[in-house]
Amino acid sequence: MPLTDSHISLAHGNGGRFMRELIEEIFARHLGNPLLDVDADAVAVPVPDGEVVVTTDGFIVEPLEFPGGNIGALAVNGTVNDLAVSGAEPHYLTLNAFIEEGLAVEVLERVIASLASAAQAAGVVVVAGDTKVVQRGEGGGLYLATTGVGVREPQQQLGMAQIQAGDAVLVSGPIGDHGVAVMLAREQFGLKGELSSDCANVLSLTRALRKVPGLRFMRDPTRGGLATVSLEIARATGLGVRLHEPRVPIRAAVQSVCEMLGYDPYYLACEGRVVAVVADEDAEQALAALRNAEGGAEAEIIGHTVNGSPHVVLETELGGERLLEELEDDPLPRIC
Amino acid sequence: MPLTDSHISLAHGNGGRFMRELIEEIFARHLGNPLLDVDADAVAVPVPDGEVVVTTDGFIVEPLEFPGGNIGALAVNGTVNDLAVSGAEPHYLTLNAFIEEGLAVEVLERVIASLASAAQAAGVVVVAGDTKVVQRGEGGGLYLATTGVGVREPQQQLGMAQIQAGDAVLVSGPIGDHGVAVMLAREQFGLKGELSSDCANVLSLTRALRKVPGLRFMRDPTRGGLATVSLEIARATGLGVRLHEPRVPIRAAVQSVCEMLGYDPYYLACEGRVVAVVADEDAEQALAALRNAEGGAEAEIIGHTVNGSPHVVLETELGGERLLEELEDDPLPRIC
Numbered sequence: 001m002p003l004t005d006s007h008i009s010l011a012h013g014n015g016g017r018f019m020r021e022l023i024e025e026i027f028a029r030h031l032g033n034p035l036l037d038v039d040a041d042a043v044a045v046p047v048p049d050g051e052v053v054v055t056t057d058g059f060i061v062e063p064l065e066f067p068g069g070n071i072g073a074l075a076v077n078g079t080v081n082d083l084a085v086s087g088a089e090p091h092y093l094t095l096n097a098f099i100e101e102g103l104a105v106e107v108l109e110r111v112i113a114s115l116a117s118a119a120q121a122a123g124v125v126v127v128a129g130d131t132k133v134v135q136r137g138e139g140g141g142l143y144l145a146t147t148g149v150g151v152r153e154p155q156q157q158l159g160m161a162q163i164q165a166g167d168a169v170l171v172s173g174p175i176g177d178h179g180v181a182v183m184l185a186r187e188q189f190g191l192k193g194e195l196s197s198d199c200a201n202v203l204s205l206t207r208a209l210r211k212v213p214g215l216r217f218m219r220d221p222t223r224g225g226l227a228t229v230s231l232e233i234a235r236a237t238g239l240g241v242r243l244h245e246p247r248v249p250i251r252a253a254v255q256s257v258c259e260m261l262g263y264d265p266y267y268l269a270c271e272g273r274v275v276a277v278v279a280d281e282d283a284e285q286a287l288a289a290l291r292n293a294e295g296g297a298e299a300e301i302i303g304h305t306v307n308g309s310p311h312v313v314l315e316t317e318l319g320g321e322r323l324l325e326e327l328e329d330d331p332l333p334r335i336c
Numbered sequence: 337m338p339l340t341d342s343h344i345s346l347a348h349g350n351g352g353r354f355m356r357e358l359i360e361e362i363f364a365r366h367l368g369n370p371l372l373d374v375d376a377d378a379v380a381v382p383v384p385d386g387e388v389v390v391t392t393d394g395f396i397v398e399p400l401e402f403p404g405g406n407i408g409a410l411a412v413n414g415t416v417n418d419l420a421v422s423g424a425e426p427h428y429l430t431l432n433a434f435i436e437e438g439l440a441v442e443v444l445e446r447v448i449a450s451l452a453s454a455a456q457a458a459g460v461v462v463v464a465g466d467t468k469v470v471q472r473g474e475g476g477g478l479y480l481a482t483t484g485v486g487v488r489e490p491q492q493q494l495g496m497a498q499i500q501a502g503d504a505v506l507v508s509g510p511i512g513d514h515g516v517a518v519m520l521a522r523e524q525f526g527l528k529g530e531l532s533s534d535c536a537n538v539l540s541l542t543r544a545l546r547k548v549p550g551l552r553f554m555r556d557p558t559r560g561g562l563a564t565v566s567l568e569i570a571r572a573t574g575l576g577v578r579l580h581e582p583r584v585p586i587r588a589a590v591q592s593v594c595e596m597l598g599y600d601p602y603y604l605a606c607e608g609r610v611v612a613v614v615a616d617e618d619a620e621q622a623l624a625a626l627r628n629a630e631g632g633a634e635a636e637i638i639g640h641t642v643n644g645s646p647h648v649v650l651e652t653e654l655g656g657e658r659l660l661e662e663l664e665d666d667p668l669p670r671i672c
Contacts, residue, residue, distance in 0.1 A: 015560030016663025042391035042422035055378035056430035058468040086378035094392035096481035132394040145432035147483035224351030327352025
């Protein structure tokens with residue numbers, strides 16, 4: 001044990017000796033890099049040529065650890081992936097930790113070690129951080145917030161505004177894995193499964209897609225799932241989105257858990273997938289690029305944008321149609 | 337009321353319609369600027385010439401609103417001030433909000449409006465944000481995290497490493513105002529007072545100090561107060577710090593609340609002050625610079641660094657000495 005205490009106390013957040021020990025023994029030890037200076041108010045970072053892009057995300061997943069990941073890996077991959085789907089290469093992260101008094105130090109250490117591994121895998125360094133400790137009962141164990149800084153080539157025009165009617169919609173792999181893995185980890189349903197979260201960075205996938213000439217738009221379908229990304233496309237473009245249910249990859253285990261518990265996999269979070277919109281004539285090239293990239297073996301072309309009303313329609317296997325509507329009630333809170 | 341709901345519910349965090357309404361009606365309405373794009377995964381920001389510096393901070397103050405500020409103003413000024421004391425001009429902020437189910441929408445709106453005013457006063461724009469909603473009982477109403485990006489002139493060498501024995505230590509105004517104002521706002525002691533937090537950006541002060549040739553180091557004495565900043569200087573430099581009690585500005589009201597309740601003002605947070613270390617021959621110039629700057633009228637030269645053991649000694653009015661030791665117990669949690 002690096003700290004003499006087994007659990008976090010309020011004194012670990014008061015700016016004094018215990019806080020310094022916590023920061024040195026857990027955060028700096030795992031995240032140490034030449035830029036991180038825990039004694040400085042702000043850190044100077046070299047910025048490579050290109051357009052600087054910034055993103056930020058908060059993480060409140062419950063439980064903190066689940067098959068395939070934990071909140072630390074999630075906090076890196078979620079922010080790295082937001083940079084990746086914007087067409088950027090990620091460089092720097094900042095990290096905020098809101099720790100609840102009573103959290104086991106060994107849990108915190110596993111989370112930060114995992115965060116450090118995920119950062120290394122994505123090629124990013126944590127350059128600044130802050131910790132706050134809240135009283136027992138006033139926090140869900142641990143909340144994290146990460147801000148990411150990346151750089152992209154200014155000539156790559158990506159975004160909702162590039163999308164045209166008739167474009168192909170692709171997904172890089174099965175949907176709903178993260179949502180179901182976290183749900184099962186809660187054990188409130190008495191179900192056990194072999195499912196792991198897809199929590200990972202998508203850099204291999206976005207780097208491969210960036211070489212496809214007709215690439216219009218990329219997004220990672222996290223909170224709200226594939227349905228919500230499709231609805232965002234419809235709302236922003238005024239186009240309809242038609243998804244072909246038989247082509248949408250969903251693991252049998254995810255499907256059966258959803259059927260048992262009344263969840264819809266189209267609304268469940270992924271944490272290592274990319275949804276891409278590509279000019280139809282380049283769709284096969286994009287599919288090949290995804291399938292050859294790390295994490296893209298199960299990629300599929302799953303639908304198209306169409307002229308008409310801005311609705312998202314799922315064409316079912318039997319020729320029926322189902323409207324995917326905007327989420328109102330939260331099917332699964334605290335998923336990321 | 338911009339939202340139809342009077343209180344935040346879990347659905348405001350689920351990625352669907354309610355979350356979109358919350359973000360559009362509260363966050364985007366107050367924080368809107370040409371760079372902020374609530375539909376993008378990441379935002380491109382133009383970066384001026386100079387050395388890019390990054391900082392981040394979390395905020396858990398309780399109560400959320402207090403005389404002289406609220407958590408929104410604090411979240412801007414805290415991060416802006418970390419950039420300012422590093423010698424930088426602040427440009428961009430990202431914002432994470434962890435909102436507890438049940439928070440009154442009108443409180444959230446006041447906080448975000450105040451955050452927007454503080455950002456405007458400091459000349460920064462919020463370019464990216466994220467909100468998460470946690471269940472009732474699993475958050476202290478509202479936690480915020482901000483990351484700041486600024487730019488500084490590479491030739492300005494500031495930092496602990498610049499400090500030499502015999503340097504003067506200055507503070508830009510009375511200490512402990514924020515700590516006492518928040519304490520009184522809690523009403524747990526049955527005390528009422530006219531005291532306001534000093535919550536403000538310190539940009540006028542740091543800009544004035546940056547023109548002083550012998551400037552070595554600046555820091556804002558937040559969590560842990562003036563004593564903790566002095567101890568950090570002693571630890572990093574190996575020098576002693578001697579503070580002259582009669583010269584340290586403390587408001588009579590702060591002093592008397594501290595005496596009544598057994599707090600030590602040297603350990604209480606300020607949120608709009610700067611501690612500066614300056615070559616002794618430039619101390620009077622630095623003092624004049626501070627006193628002529630906005631918020632610096634009550635600045636004082638309060639002590640010196642000295643050769644010898646790295647302790648912080650307070651020379652009392654009667655010629656006695658008191659050792660200021662590192663904080664162990666938390667005198668006042670949830671102060672920022």
